[in-house]
Amino acid sequence: MMPTSDYDPACLPDLLPLYYRRLFPFSQYYRWLSYGGVSKNYFQNREFSFTLKDDIYVRYQSFTTQNELEKEMQKMVPYKVDIGAVYSHRPSQHNAVKSGAFQALEKELVFDIDMTDYDDVRRCCSAADICSKCWTLMIIAIRILDRALREDFGFHHLLWVYSGRRGVHCWVCDDAARKLSVAARSAVAEYLSLVKGGEETLRKVVLSDPIHPFINHSLSVVERYFQQYAIVEQDILGSKESVDKVLALLLVQFPDVFICLCVSVKSSIKKGGQYFDKEIMLQYCYPRLDVNVSKGVNHLLKSPFSVHPKTGRISVPIDLKELNTFDPFEVPTISLICEELERPTADEAEEDDVKDKENEQEAGERRRIRDYKRTSLAKYVKVFDRFLEAMARSWKGEMLKKSGELETSFSVFLTFMSFTYT
């Protein structure tokens, strides 16, 4: 078990410079956000925002090259990095643009699942806390949304990221996704929403005939995990007594209103019709999205590989193949990986010899590549690499389409090959 008690937010000012100099995977990051160079100036017109020390927030940061990005981040040492949209002009020059001409053009379709949105249906934790029991809710959310985005909407390139504390983000990076309008994003988010209503609403899921195939798919995921999730309360819907238990589970945090809630929830269950059991399961477990995060083309979302200032954890990509064994408490903290960096390794001496022949920058790069590989960050960067490789295949296709000639496509192929590394 990784000792997380090692992380102290006060150390951030010392750890972050080290992180950005030697561990942050700039090369892959730049490769991602350039999207194969298919669109001109895609990286240059991308907005980043930084949260600096003392909560100073700066928007409209943009960079022309990977090098510039690195230098700036190493200089400014942001506590948090957010990624925004690709604009019509360089965000850093937006004030020079005629009013109205500066527009957000494209951005990944994103989703933010936050555990606090489930507070009314989890009794193990509340607010910013999470534990292994309620983490199951995230697994359910990922499975349901990932399936729907791929099978229903036809998206292929999804990056799931642990936010560092209490939730997960999804970045849908397909070309079609990046070009979606506000209306389309909003429609996708609504399609995916089943749990509706705030504190005033008791019955947040209402099902009626016919049940849409999407709901059926989602139900089968929920049902699979519900047994596991509700293992403490066995057969919780089997009898009146256990329904009462469900109510108790639901209402234990609201003792004052227990009685009237009891009455009204019970009566609405009676009125609830044939699907009340499915509705309850969905109300417990179905993903709760914030539509506003997904709607806006210009919305800024926390960047992958950003550090969470409160927990110190790195926002790492999640490997869906290993989803069932993903443990948010095993995600490395910045203090851990910085510590791991300092530990000498056996083959370091060997590689020092090769260093002589290379120039400074390449050496720095290679060192950095070696560096993160020595830490617990390595396996997460690998997940990111695989994600990029899959996308790169589609970029290659795009570039070939654009160039059209055999000669050009060969040179593109060579360029593509040079992007990859072992």
Added chain:
Amino acid sequence: MQFLGRRKKLIGNFQNDLYDQCLQFYGQPPLENISLTEFETFAVERLKLLKTVENVGVSCGKSSEQYTKKLDAEISSLNFPHRGGISEYEKRRKDHISHFILRLAYCQTEDLRRWFIQQEMDLFRYRFNCLHSKHKTDFLHKNNLKYETVSAEEKKNLKDKLIASSYGLSGTKVEEHDVYKVPFQDALDLVRTRKVYLLAGNAYIPHHEIVTIVLNDFRTRLSKALAMTARSLPAVQSDERLQPLLSHLSHAYVGQDYSIQKNIGKISLEQIDALSGKSFPLCMRHLHKALRENHHLRHGGRMQYGLFLKGIGLTLEQALQFWRSEFVKGKVDADKFDKAYAYSVRHMFGKEGKRTDYTPYSCMKVILSNPPSQGDYHGCPFRHSDPELLKQKLQNYKVSPSGINQILELVKGMHYQLACQKYFELTHNVEDAGFSLNHPNQYFTESQKLLNGGRDIKKEVDMSQRSQENPASLWSLKMELDRQGISAK
């Protein structure tokens, strides 16, 4: 600028092709020459149709039987193409031309564009739904809507899923009718509400739902076209024949103008107070009350109220007496009144200056022109009053709380005339006003009719007669609006 017989024959075939369908997307502008009379008539009639579409759409549900009946009637009476009858050529031509003329009038501001697009969409939806299934498919094909139909094989495989996703879809329907495969971005309304089956980024739309998709397409095209039209408008507006017409179309009132009063002298001044409570629309009741309380009204209020009074039958002598007696109670002495205000009253009655007999303001005019500022009492209370103040006023006039809520809902939806109509219904204790409110004098006439059982006030020249009284009365209306300096904004 009449049609040349020879030209007609040459392009006859082309036109026949163009008008071989009842419904169209208005992709191509008309290429012929038409007379100014036809230009104007077509435009005004389409405007009437669109206004009916709006009114009927708000007062009945858009898929209700009433809606169908009322629209059917209006479309027939105005001679627009209907359910694909045989001798529809002339009607389709009118449909085509009138649409493009109104584009010119309604492209200029965001509000006008929005209104025009909304009504054209509702009209289109209605007419598309009236089409025979086969004609629907023909329409899609003819307009290059690249909506792939799903193969029989795929339909069979997906049958259960399709039935479970689409409302009103049965097994037989899936088998017999086409199902269209459309990129989900083109079917957002159905996606948002999860009323469609999605697979690999495509929405599977059953035949009967395809209208939603087509409508989205229609809206996008029309919106783009209007933006382009707005850019080329200056060239059109420089044509002197068209400029006044176009700038007034967007404000045009197309009903009775109440310039001919059949009841001159039938109202006595003593009746006005009582009448203001019983039969005046809210705007005039408000103006009357302000006049009585302040013994004064500013110019905007004098015009709006003064012309209204003329419309209900006051003579010039009565009007002079009315205004003088009230103003004298205030800060104005009789002399000053005769010098300063009497002139303008006579002017209203056409006895001064150019001697035009001015017509009372329509609701459109009251709502859209000359908004009131501090110290003014004119305008439309439903449009210009703060909702809280409006609520208070209605409470003072003893309108029921539920009635007030209904009115406020309509106001929120910007349906000011319907709100006034609802006020009529509540104050007269009827469920349906039985008319579509367009003019304050119409409110008065209808109210009197209701209260007096139709005895006293003879029904004035009715609308159908009016619409055949081509162009003279319409032209004079336009001339007058012009004189009053109505801008197109």
